[in-house]
Amino acid sequence: MIRLPLVLMFSALLFSAGVYGVLARRNAVMVLMAIELMLNAVNVNLVAFSSSLHQMSGQVFALFIIAVAAAEVGIGLAIVILLFRTRESINVDEVNLLKW
Amino acid sequence: MIDAPRVELWAILPVLMLFGGGLIALLASGFARRAAQAPFALFTLAALAAAAASALWLWNRETTTALEGMVSIDRLAVVATLALCGIGAFGAYLGFHYFERDDFRRNEFYALLLFALGGMALLVAAADLIVVFLAVEVLSLALYVMTALTFRRGPTEAAMKYFLLGAFASAFLLYGVAMSYGASATTSVQGLARALTGVGGSQPLALVGALLLVVGLGFKVSLVPFHMWTPDVYQGAPSPVTAFMSAATKVAVFVAMVRVLDVAFGSLAWDLAPAIAVLSAGSMILGSVLAIAQRDVKRMLAYSSVAQAGFILSSFVSPEREGIAAALFYLISYSAAVVGAFGVVMLISGGIREQTGFERFRGLGRRQPVLAALLSVFLLSLAGIPPTAGFVAKVLVFGAATSAGYWPLVLIGALASVAGAFFYLRVIALMAMQEPRGVDIADPSPLPRLVLAVPAVTVVVLGIVPGVIVPLLQEAGVLTW
Numbered sequence: 001m002i003r004l005p006l007v008l009m010f011s012a013l014l015f016s017a018g019v020y021g022v023l024a025r026r027n028a029v030m031v032l033m034a035i036e037l038m039l040n041a042v043n044v045n046l047v048a049f050s051s052s053l054h055q056m057s058g059q060v061f062a063l064f065i066i067a068v069a070a071a072e073v074g075i076g077l078a079i080v081i082l083l084f085r086t087r088e089s090i091n092v093d094e095v096n097l098l099k100w
Numbered sequence: 101m102i103d104a105p106r107v108e109l110w111a112i113l114p115v116l117m118l119f120g121g122g123l124i125a126l127l128a129s130g131f132a133r134r135a136a137q138a139p140f141a142l143f144t145l146a147a148l149a150a151a152a153a154s155a156l157w158l159w160n161r162e163t164t165t166a167l168e169g170m171v172s173i174d175r176l177a178v179v180a181t182l183a184l185c186g187i188g189a190f191g192a193y194l195g196f197h198y199f200e201r202d203d204f205r206r207n208e209f210y211a212l213l214l215f216a217l218g219g220m221a222l223l224v225a226a227a228d229l230i231v232v233f234l235a236v237e238v239l240s241l242a243l244y245v246m247t248a249l250t251f252r253r254g255p256t257e258a259a260m261k262y263f264l265l266g267a268f269a270s271a272f273l274l275y276g277v278a279m280s281y282g283a284s285a286t287t288s289v290q291g292l293a294r295a296l297t298g299v300g301g302s303q304p305l306a307l308v309g310a311l312l313l314v315v316g317l318g319f320k321v322s323l324v325p326f327h328m329w330t331p332d333v334y335q336g337a338p339s340p341v342t343a344f345m346s347a348a349t350k351v352a353v354f355v356a357m358v359r360v361l362d363v364a365f366g367s368l369a370w371d372l373a374p375a376i377a378v379l380s381a382g383s384m385i386l387g388s389v390l391a392i393a394q395r396d397v398k399r400m401l402a403y404s405s406v407a408q409a410g411f412i413l414s415s416f417v418s419p420e421r422e423g424i425a426a427a428l429f430y431l432i433s434y435s436a437a438v439v440g441a442f443g444v445v446m447l448i449s450g451g452i453r454e455q456t457g458f459e460r461f462r463g464l465g466r467r468q469p470v471l472a473a474l475l476s477v478f479l480l481s482l483a484g485i486p487p488t489a490g491f492v493a494k495v496l497v498f499g500a501a502t503s504a505g506y507w508p509l510v511l512i513g514a515l516a517s518v519a520g521a522f523f524y525l526r527v528i529a530l531m532a533m534q535e536p537r538g539v540d541i542a543d544p545s546p547l548p549r550l551v552l553a554v555p556a557v558t559v560v561v562l563g564i565v566p567g568v569i570v571p572l573l574q575e576a577g578v579l580t581w
Contacts, residue, residue: 072270
């Protein structure tokens with residue numbers, strides 16, 4: 001049995017790594033992967049709470065997140081491909097037709 | 101023995117109508133990619149009418165939750181769904197005109213619009229954080245695609261930014277949900293409220309959860325400091341899509357915020373109110389100041405919508421039912437004005453390569469008196485000048501904030517609306533007092549002008565006799581659990 005605070009610490013670190021990735025990475029696909037990291041940190045969190053509370057609903061929620069994350073990646077990659085077709089680049093910094 | 105869950109599909113009938121209509125439209129657009137748009141537009145309007153009718157049918161139902169406590173049946177959801185269907189109808193018509201004008205067949209637009217509305221209608225009824233998350237994702241995913249729908253470079257870049265920042269914000273929302281689940285062992289709004297009342301002492305886990313939820317939802321309604329995407333996306337997206345999303349997303353997400361903040365985390369209201377006040381003041385100030393610096397009408401309206409989100413949020417410091425009714429009135433008057441304003445901008449900008457710089461609006465009063473008059477009405481309402489609905493709305497939200505004792509917030513709001521009046525009136529002055537230059541590219545067709553007169557009349561009528569809907573909204577603001 002792993003202790004709950006340790007797992008929460010781990011998921012907080014994973015989430016922070018994801019946040020860092022989103023802010024530091026310049027490639028759109030890498031940003032997408034960093035976001036996945038954040039979502040998985042949430043999944044770890046939910047499953048840990050779920051097992052320590054002896055409840056199912058947290059795990060069900062985690063399954064929902066996995067499914068929605070897959071749909072999100074589908075849309076995201078479609079937009080990346082569309083952008084690549086019009087720009088020949090997926091570097092987020094070069095996407096500068098509109099100002100930040 | 102396992103008890104089968106009770107399936108009460110009637111409780112989500114409006115949502116089912118919208119999703120069902122969306123699926124049919126999607127299939128049809130797959131088989132008839134190059135078919136004429138008009139049947140799709142008419143079908144969308146029919147689906148919206150069906151959804152609105154079934155929402156009305158829920159009005160006199162007993163306030164309760166259905167589907168194992170996942171969705172709530174109450175008047176708040178009904179009022180919000182009706183408003184959403186109205187916005188959706190204008191969005192569908194404006195989109196129809198926009199694509200028809202350039203003979204640019206995009207029949208998926210209607211399916212995506214219905215999916216987005218379905219997600220929004222689900223969000224306003226959501227009584228569980230799982231449903232909140234699913235609904236936010238459904239509406240966002242549809243909106244990301246709608247933003248990129250013309251396949252041009254600007255819209256695609258806007259969609260990219262919207263998507264990356266939107267997914268980033270969803271992760272924060274989810275982290276907040278996970279924290280609140282850990283704090284209360286439940287994800288239902290009712291259960292959270294029950295678990296958090298009477299516990300006493302500080303509840304750091306629940307508080308962190310609530311704040312992260314506010315971050316996630318605040319991103320969708322573009323509160324400062326989560327507004328970075330707003331100007332780019334509002335400018336880059338096709339005008340009818342901007343009109344639709346700026347109004348409908350705000351209605352849906354703010355109603356969800358009512359449930360999350362006033363009900364689920366109602367017992368933490370005292371701890372959360374300062375954070376809400378800071379977000380609200382920041383949005384009002386920064387939105388109004390940055391709007392002054394803009395040279396493009398769509399961008400200016402985007403920053404103005406940031407400021408408007410701050411005004412709406414200022415009513416959330418008061419957890420009374422006046423606060424909810426004030427927020428609803430503000431949302432309705434804002435929606436009418438902003439849908440109309442982006443609609444007029446769409447007609448003026450001339451075609452799919454939208455030109456929305458200030459120079460397009462110079463002397464518009466001479467060339468296009470009807471459009472200039474309509475835009476002036478909408479801008480005056482956004483500025484909050486009587487006798488328009490925007491004025492009444494500002495009085496109501498500031499009244500709610502004052503009664504909660506947040507008068508510094510009201511002071512900031514009043515100053516921000518003065519600053520705001522400057523940039524709205526500047527556009528009106530540009531249209532009325534300057535000489536026109538260059539060629540006139542405004543759309544000459546009469547029907548869109550007639551359609552856009554509807555929100556203009558709404559704005560004026562609600563400004564003169566707000567009493568026609570305020571009692572209804574106050575009934576909708578009563579949340580019993």
